[in-house]
Structure formats: structure tokens, C-alpha cells
Amino acid sequence: MHSTLTEHARCLYGDEYRPTPECDGRHEEFYFTEKLTFADADTILAMLRELCPQYVDGLLPVWVRNLSYRLLLLQRPDDPDLxxxxxxxxxxxxxxxxxxxxxxxxxxxALDPAS
Structure with a gap:
């Protein structure tokens, strides 16, 4: 079973930097999507940082990246860096x-004009 969102994503989509681990977890996309939907911002950021550290790399589908950032911005609506x-x-x-x-x-x- 997957203990983290990052681990679940790595099993489902692969990882450009590490081998995909063997596991007996559920690999249907809807289980991952449910975990992602209810994950906290730090958990989502950890997944993005580990699996897509350079924006353009990584094996996460674009829809997962887009949804991840949308969920992050809903949780942190006033974070200009994000x-x-x-x-x-x-x-x-x-x-x-x-x-x-x-x-x-x-x-x-508008939130941070100095940057």
C-alpha cells in the first residue's frame, strides 16, 4: 500500500529519477485522484517537488500537474510565489x-509587487 501521495503517484505514473517500486497498492487513477483531491498543500507540494523538480520534467500527466496547482491555490489563495x-x-x-x-x-x- 502507498504511504504517501508521492509514492502513489510514483507507482501509478513512474518517476524519471528513481525506479518505480514494486507494490501491491491500488493503481486505478481514481484512487490517486481521491487522495490528491483531499491532500493538504504540503503533501501536494512534496509530490510536485520530488516528481517534477524542473517544471518541464517528470512523468506526471499535465492534468495531474494542473489539478495539483489548482488545489494548492485553493488552499493558499494569497501565496504570490505559488x-x-x-x-x-x-x-x-x-x-x-x-x-x-x-x-x-x-x-x-498585485499581492507582491516587489518581486
Whole structure:
């Protein structure tokens, strides 16, 4: 069984930096999505930092990254650094989200104009 969200994601999607561990956990995406949906911000950030440390790398599907940042921003709505990080991730993964990335950067700048 998976003890962390990161471990669950690694088993389900793989890891560019480490071998996928053998386990007897449930590997259906909906179990992972349930864990992600109710995870706290620190847990989600730990998964992103470990599995996608450079924004453009890692094996997490783009929809998992997008959902992760959306959930993070719902939990930390006034965190300008997190908004900028989410915007960068959106920009790296296609022009479909450029408008949303720009809005996040504007919100971040309004909260923290010095950065």
C-alpha cells in the first residue's frame, strides 16, 4: 500500500529519477485522484517537488500537474510565489493556458509587487 501521495503517484505514473517500486497498492487513477483531491498543500507540494523538480520534467500527466496547482491555490489563495510557480507550469505545458497563467501573474504582482 502507498504511504504517501508521492509514492502513489510514483507507482501509478513512474518517476524519471528513481525506479518505480514494486507494490501491491491500488493503481486505478481514481484512487490517486481521491487522495490528491483531499491532500493538504504540503503533501501536494512534496509530490510536485520530488516528481517534477524542473517544471518541464517528470512523468506526471499535465492534468495531474494542473489539478495539483489548482488545489494548492485553493488552499493558499494569497501565496504570490505559488501563483507564479503555477503560472510557469501552465506556460511550459501549452498555449491553451496562457490566459490563466497571465491572470495568475497579475494576481501575484498585485499581492507582491516587489518581486
Amino acid at each position: 501563483m507564479r510557480e503555477a503560472a510557469s507550469s501552465l506556460e511550459f505545458h501549452g498555449p491553451d493556458w496562457d490566459r490563466i497563467a497571465a491572470e495568475l501573474r497579475q494576481r501575484a504582482d
